[in-house]
Amino acid sequence: MTALTDRLDQAQAQGRAALIGYLPVGYPDVERSARAMAAMVEAGVDIVEVGLPYSDPVLDGPTIQEAAEAALRSGVRVADVFTAVRAVVSAGAPAVVMSYYNPMLQYGLDRFAADLAAAGGSGVILPDLTPDVAADWLAAAAAHGLESIFLVAPSSTQERLHYTVAHTTGFVYAASLMGVTGERASVGEAAERLVADTRAAGAARVCVGIGVTTGEHARKVAAYADGVIVGSALVRCLLGHEDEQEALAALRAKVAELAEGVRSAR
Amino acid sequence: MTESLQEAPGPYFGDFGGRFVPEALMAALDELTDAYEKARIDPAFTGELARLARDYTGRPSIVTEAPRFGAHAGGARIVLKREDLNHTGSHKINNVLGQALLTKRLGKTRVIAETGAGQHGVASATAAALMGLECVVYMGEEDTRRQALNVARMRLLGATVVPVTSGSRTLKDAINETYRDWVANVDTTNYLFGTAAGPHPFPAMVRDFQRVIGVEARAQMLERGGLPDAVVACVGGGSNAIGIFDAFLDDAGVRLIGCEAGGHGLESGEHAATIAGGARPGVLHGSRSYILQDEDGQTIESTSISAGLDYPGVGPEHAFLASIHRAEYWAVTDAEAMEAFQLLCRTEGILPAIESAHALWGALRLGRELGPDATILVNLSGRGDKDVETAARWFGMLPEGNE
Numbered sequence: 228m229t230a231l232t233d234r235l236d237q238a239q240a241q242g243r244a245a246l247i248g249y250l251p252v253g254y255p256d257v258e259r260s261a262r263a264m265a266a267m268v269e270a271g272v273d274i275v276e277v278g279l280p281y282s283d284p285v286l287d288g289p290t291i292q293e294a295a296e297a298a299l300r301s302g303v304r305v306a307d308v309f310t311a312v313r314a315v316v317s318a319g320a321p322a323v324v325m326s327y328y329n330p331m332l333q334y335g336l337d338r339f340a341a342d343l344a345a346a347g348g349s350g351v352i353l354p355d356l357t358p359d360v361a362a363d364w365l366a367a368a369a370a371h372g373l374e375s376i377f378l379v380a381p382s383s384t385q386e387r388l389h390y391t392v393a394h395t396t397g398f399v400y401a402a403s404l405m406g407v408t409g410e411r412a413s414v415g416e417a418a419e420r421l422v423a424d425t426r427a428a429g430a431a432r433v434c435v436g437i438g439v440t441t442g443e444h445a446r447k448v449a450a451y452a453d454g455v456i457v458g459s460a461l462v463r464c465l466l467g468h469e470d471e472q473e474a475l476a477a478l479r480a481k482v483a484e485l486a487e488g489v490r491s492a493r
Numbered sequence: 494m495t496e497s498l499q500e501a502p503g504p505y506f507g508d509f510g511g512r513f514v515p516e517a518l519m520a521a522l523d524e525l526t527d528a529y530e531k532a533r534i535d536p537a538f539t540g541e542l543a544r545l546a547r548d549y550t551g552r553p554s555i556v557t558e559a560p561r562f563g564a565h566a567g568g569a570r571i572v573l574k575r576e577d578l579n580h581t582g583s584h585k586i587n588n589v590l591g592q593a594l595l596t597k598r599l600g601k602t603r604v605i606a607e608t609g610a611g612q613h614g615v616a617s618a619t620a621a622a623l624m625g626l627e628c629v630v631y632m633g634e635e636d637t638r639r640q641a642l643n644v645a646r647m648r649l650l651g652a653t654v655v656p657v658t659s660g661s662r663t664l665k666d667a668i669n670e671t672y673r674d675w676v677a678n679v680d681t682t683n684y685l686f687g688t689a690a691g692p693h694p695f696p697a698m699v700r701d702f703q704r705v706i707g708v709e710a711r712a713q714m715l716e717r718g719g720l721p722d723a724v725v726a727c728v729g730g731g732s733n734a735i736g737i738f739d740a741f742l743d744d745a746g747v748r749l750i751g752c753e754a755g756g757h758g759l760e761s762g763e764h765a766a767t768i769a770g771g772a773r774p775g776v777l778h779g780s781r782s783y784i785l786q787d788e789d790g791q792t793i794e795s796t797s798i799s800a801g802l803d804y805p806g807v808g809p810e811h812a813f814l815a816s817i818h819r820a821e822y823w824a825v826t827d828a829e830a831m832e833a834f835q836l837l838c839r840t841e842g843i844l845p846a847i848e849s850a851h852a853l854w855g856a857l858r859l860g861r862e863l864g865p866d867a868t869i870l871v872n873l874s875g876r877g878d879k880d881v882e883t884a885a886r887w888f889g890m891l892p893e894g895n896e
């Protein structure tokens with residue numbers, strides 16, 4: 228059990244899904260990204276997903292790519308992710324890191340896990356790693372009490388659902404559609420089925436991400452999932468505003484809209 | 494007797510290779526692996542591929558003695574394996590026909606591909622036209638400028654070419670964008686991967702489709718008096734090199750030399766020589782291999798005059814062959830490659846691809862080291878028609894006002 232699962236279960240006890248908000252560390256700089264994450268917590272996000280920018284983000288669409296590229300250009304480093312995690316935790320929310328594999332691998336898997344645990348982080352979401360090749364990471368995560376959150380997708384076979392669920396801790400991340408992160412007009416219809424199938428494969432907690440853009444989307448997904456994950460729609464608030472106060476105001480308004488959606492679902 | 498190194502099945506080559514991809518692609522890669530395992534031993538598949546190789550590509554490709562070029566290589570005997578004479582002008586067609594046939598077997602109707610120099614894109618567009626498949630090619634915006642002629646060729650063949658504007662706007666970003674397309678369209682779409690890198694089954698499968706180069710060349714050398722002392726090929730992702738190396742892997746007396754792009758020189762830091770430049774291992778584009786990266790594991794952009802070698806990774810089997818010292822990897826700078834390029838044009842009347850010119854420099858260097866008794870087989874992976882403008886600019890041959 229970590230702060231992450233406690234919070235998910237707490238939302239569950241309140242009869243609602245949790246709201247999980249993603250922002251990349253380092254956009255537009257490390258301090259401002261940390262303040263934006265704290266602002267999301269104040270505005271009603273239950274859990275923050277702290278993104279680590281990577282040069283080759285194959286699972287990200289244009290919005291997150293743009294922010295991540297800008298963060299890399301302004302010199303963000305792997306260790307900055309722990310600064311952001313600390314800011315989230317002191318704002319009162321659990322933090323999970325979302326990272327592609329190579330930056331973690333080069334930092335050193337055990338060192339990464341140790342530093343993340345020391346910063347108060349709860350775990351890692353692994354978009355380009357499957358349990359098939361994650362033995363080294365799983366050992367490091369277990370040694371430091373971290374959750375390892377793997378993804379399932381509408382294309383996952385029954386066999387793979389069982390396999391992935393068996394190796395996942397914290398929650399299973401169900402991709403709502405076949406595609407990359409980014410805002411969409413609607414949430415994929417495959418999502419509800421996938422959540423049911425993932426539960427049937429043994430998952431205790433299943434959160435849905437990719438494409439959730441509006442309060443209405445959040446409401447729909449919150450009706451059947453344990454958590455609703457929103458990324459691009461939040462990043463968009465920062466991309467659209469140079470001025471920090473304006474950006475934070477847009478971000479708070481978006482979080483409020485999503486939090487309202489999550490609370491009106493059931 | 495030691496175990497054969499030939500036709501290693503993957504997914505791992507020593508510590509290298511594997512399959513590091515999003516879950517969304519796992520089902521498709523499993524399906525592809527399964528289909529390929531069956532196809533490679535199915536006479537209907539291998540027979541059709543052999544027929545296409547003969548009647549469409551023009552195989553077997555010939556070998557050509559290059560004595561006037563050899564005179565500049567310490568008098569060594571230089572033999573060229575002429576993949577430049579294949580239909581579409583490079584070795585890339587060997588791989589693409591295999592993967593396109595496999596696409597038909599999978600019942601898919603759309604193919605996507607990344608391309609750097611445009612040769613793999615042209616080959617993919619060609620195979621798609623031949624087999625009635627829809628084709629979309631992703632190409633870094635920077636490369637669409639460097640290789641404008643190939644962009645037009647792909648469009649003439651009916652393919653859609655999408656310039657990629659993310660990241661460094663070169664081959665690595667084109668690969669990222671092709672992955673993104675694949676994740677979204679995997680039901681209908683097969684990814685024709687252009688080199689012997691990426692997640693399993695691509696490194697082994699692409700090697701198998703390119704293996705014909707070495708099988709033919711080895712027999713051709715034996716007919717002409719015996720095995721060569723060395724086989725030299727250029728290495729981008731490594732498909733033409735592994736294709737010619739594989740049949741020689743168990744011939745302990747044959748040196749295998751891969752020539753990576755040294756760009757502005759290793760000491761400048763601006764190059765694409767992943768192995769020769771001493772890069773650390775990491776995970777990029779689905780497999781574990783050597784990659785150009787900074788301390789944080791962020792990929793470093795590569796530099797080369799040759800768009801086809803301008804890639805910050807290298808196929809995992811090359812990483813393995815380097816680690817066991819079965820093959821050597823050298824860095825060849827832009828200037829060295831262009832010197833070899835011009836020399837082959839003028840001594841033999843053959844205009845090579847700039848990629849292949851890196852291997853030609855390797856042969857010049859090795860010949861000067863070994864002297865006139867040596868026989869060196871060079872994989873001439875492609876022809877230089879696509880590179881005329883780049884070369885003319887390099888040598889200051891463009892009409893004034895055009896430079």
Ligand SMILES: Cc1ncc(COP(=O)(O)O)c(C=O)c1O
Pocket residue numbers: 583584609610611612613687688689727728729730731732733734800801802846848849874875876
């Ligand atoms: C003629 C030619 N040779 C070599 C290469 C490099 O690829 P590989 O290392 O996979 O053979 C290319 C790639 O575009 C090419 O066009």
